[in-house]
């Protein structure tokens with residue numbers, strides 16, 4: 001069999017950035033070679049490589065036994081390379097069988113996977129995301145958080161009393177907005193982060209992270225911090241993190257999660273978090289949630305204009321300005337400073353009701 005090599009991206013599980021490597025099949029092993037020097041980087045037995053499922057949309061993601069992974073944007077190119085290797089089709093058959101046995105249980109939701117692949121994906125990903133048990137979602141969030149702490153976050157230097165005041169202010173606003181207590185569970189933590197600048201993000205399971213720089217940027221405007229937190233809570237409420245992971249081509253892995261095998265999915269979380277962003281619809285939903293929460297809590301949603309104006313003045317890249325140097329927040333696409341269209345969003349908050 002011709003041992004053709006393919007250049008692709010490798011996340012080694014430690015650094016946030018992908019390295020370009022060459023991969024090829026060598027006997028019963030997959031070998032990773034340095035792109036420049038062709039030096040051998042890794043060698044994995046084929047039996048332990050979890051190949052991407054070919055029917056999935058989007059990029060091809062291969063899980064490697066040491067927790068690192070390969071991501072290939074051009075799915076057609078990947079499939080051609082893979083076919084050339086003369087390997088056996090991955091365990092699609094076994095997957096389909098377990099699929100059939102669960103079809104009854106998961107019912108119409110999962111049926112969309114078969115009949116509505118093209119148009120059904122956005123709806124499906126959201127539905128699948130909502131069928132992941134809360135305990136597992138929390139575990140997914142913790143896994144992501146561990147990785148982000150390693151690469152981006154340092155202990156906060158915001159005084160504990162100030163942290164607590166922000167937390168209590170937000171808790172009070174949430175209670176005023178949802179007196180029946182029907183909000184998802186959330187936890188708030190503060191971290192210093194040189195890479196992320198003034199920023200905030202939420203992870204599956206309800207972990208909300210705010211950077212010290214964001215607190216400093218909005219120190220004189222506590223209602224605006226509450227609004228930022230409300231936006232992040234909107235992502236938690238709508239389970240956008242999981243939804244995004246499903247869209248990133250992890251449908252097969254998430255079905256594995258629903259069926260009880262989370263290992264492949266958990267291994268893929270860090271790289272997914274570092275490379276994928278929420279959809280525009282997801283951002284709109286989070287903004288709507290934020291405006292609703294603020295309004296019900298007795299805070300004018302228009303205060304959010306302050307946030308966008310200060311972010312634009314700061315280090316964040318101008319929205320839509322593709323030629324601009326990448327701002328620090330470009331490193332984490334799910335973080336709030338990476339969200340596009342400030343002007344439109346200012347208008348949205350100003351015009352609420």
Ligand SMILES: [Zn+2]
Pocket residue numbers: 231235278283286334335336339
């Ligand atoms: Zn957002």
